[in-house]
Amino acid sequence: MRDSKIMTLYMTVFRHNIPAPSQMGPVLGRSSYIDDIAHGASTWDQLCEDLDALVYRLRYWNISMSLPKSEFGKLTIPFLSHEVGADGIRPLPKIVKGIEDLSTYKEVQSFLGIATVLYELDEERVRAGRNLEAAKESFEILKRKIVLTPLLRHPDRTKPFVIIPHANPWAACAVLGQEHEGLIHPSVEGSELRYHIAEKEVLAVLRTLEVFRPLIHGSEFPVVVYTRYSVLKWLLQSNTTDGRHLKWGLELSRWPLEIHRTQKDEDGLAAILGSSITPREHLDKVAGTLIPAKGRLKVMPPMSLERLEADYQGYVLSFNDAAKVSTRRGSCGCILWKLPGWQVVKAEGHILEGVTVNDAEYHGLILGLKLAMKYDVKELVAVGDSRIVVQQAQGLINCNQPNLQRRLAEYEDLRKNFVLVRLIHVKREFNQAADYLTTKTLCIYGSCPESLKRS
Numbered sequence: 001m002r003d004s005k006i007m008t009l010y011m012t013v014f015r016h017n018i019p020a021p022s023q024m025g026p027v028l029g030r031s032s033y034i035d036d037i038a039h040g041a042s043t044w045d046q047l048c049e050d051l052d053a054l055v056y057r058l059r060y061w062n063i064s065m066s067l068p069k070s071e072f073g074k075l076t077i078p079f080l081s082h083e084v085g086a087d088g089i090r091p092l093p094k095i096v097k098g099i100e101d102l103s104t105y106k107e108v109q110s111f112l113g114i115a116t117v118l119y120e121l122d123e124e125r126v127r128a129g130r131n132l133e134a135a136k137e138s139f140e141i142l143k144r145k146i147v148l149t150p151l152l153r154h155p156d157r158t159k160p161f162v163i164i165p166h167a168n169p170w171a172a173c174a175v176l177g178q179e180h181e182g183l184i185h186p187s188v189e190g191s192e193l194r195y196h197i198a199e200k201e202v203l204a205v206l207r208t209l210e211v212f213r214p215l216i217h218g219s220e221f222p223v224v225v226y227t228r229y230s231v232l233k234w235l236l237q238s239n240t241t242d243g244r245h246l247k248w249g250l251e252l253s254r255w256p257l258e259i260h261r262t263q264k265d266e267d268g269l270a271a272i273l274g275s276s277i278t279p280r281e282h283l284d285k286v287a288g289t290l291i292p293a294k295g296r297l298k299v300m301p302p303m304s305l306e307r308l309e310a311d312y313q314g315y316v317l318s319f320n321d322a323a324k325v326s327t328r329r330g331s332c333g334c335i336l337w338k339l340p341g342w343q344v345v346k347a348e349g350h351i352l353e354g355v356t357v358n359d360a361e362y363h364g365l366i367l368g369l370k371l372a373m374k375y376d377v378k379e380l381v382a383v384g385d386s387r388i389v390v391q392q393a394q395g396l397i398n399c400n401q402p403n404l405q406r407r408l409a410e411y412e413d414l415r416k417n418f419v420l421v422r423l424i425h426v427k428r429e430f431n432q433a434a435d436y437l438t439t440k441t442l443c444i445y446g447s448c449p450e451s452l453k454r455s
Contacts, residue, residue, distance in 0.1 A: 234402030
């Protein structure tokens, strides 16, 4: 990829290994599809000047232009099923009319691709003789909302650009917009599917910056980003990143970014984009993310009361941590047991630098999974006394700290190597073996409390 990128600096799509003249920059100040060029100007003189430069450039590269297929001096032009004009972009009238005239059951079925929220509507309900006045009124409101959606505005280089990412388990979406009259208006959107949800939002931002670099680059304002997580700010400020996070941080550092936490449902449009490509059987799972934050009810996760059967046969991993907040030095330990009989297969203790308590606990879980993989364990019961780490790994509570999000993503990658990983939260007195191991590990390196040293 690196070699091919270098080669393209010295050749064009029309002439191999012949560079374009150095004085030749983009005629219109941007890139265009070779066979479909749309351009506008604020004045007639400017439009004629741009057209003259464009025709000269096409002639230089021996590209022909079909006059019967060309239009000049129009107030609006059709482009990719939309009308493009001076005031912005709107759907073609024939597409709007198709939505406004929907009335029959069959037409509603054809409409489901746009309004996936109507997927529960079926023919039996329509024919059951029920009063459908409320449903019809809602349907009319939905059609009006779609038809009267605010215009997709043209970019205004006198205003800062805004990126709003949103991710769910199936997609990472981002909206590029600008603020007009106190509202964020969308310009374009992009999506990509990978990694943990917090990392997906980073990918959505990176993808948006890359795809629309010619549009954003050179703006006198920093690019404003609204995000639900702190990962972006952490990537730009952290000195301990590695792997893909280091690469992401370097790419982001090239841009002047202004990071804000989402507080007033600024990510609503991006959330709708993500839900629109969600598998139908999982719509209920993402429906909660579309509810404004003020209307959501915080559901407390259930307490884990699991226990192993008396005749259980298999492997159990117990893990724990020990950390000093003042020095950010700690340790973690993991013990792999074979049941029945509680035979110790392997026990390991590790010293850690620059960690918090929960970060050290995640290290114990991750190193324990790596230990189990060495012994070709496919089904594992993992036991820990940190409620936060266990319930975050179970998906019962949110993970908002950037360093913990990184560890959680690493755990989820390792979990794919197992047929089953069953996480159980226990009280500390039932995890004393792992607790003793981590404390001893910390003592060996001279960080043990004096009371424990004397004992």
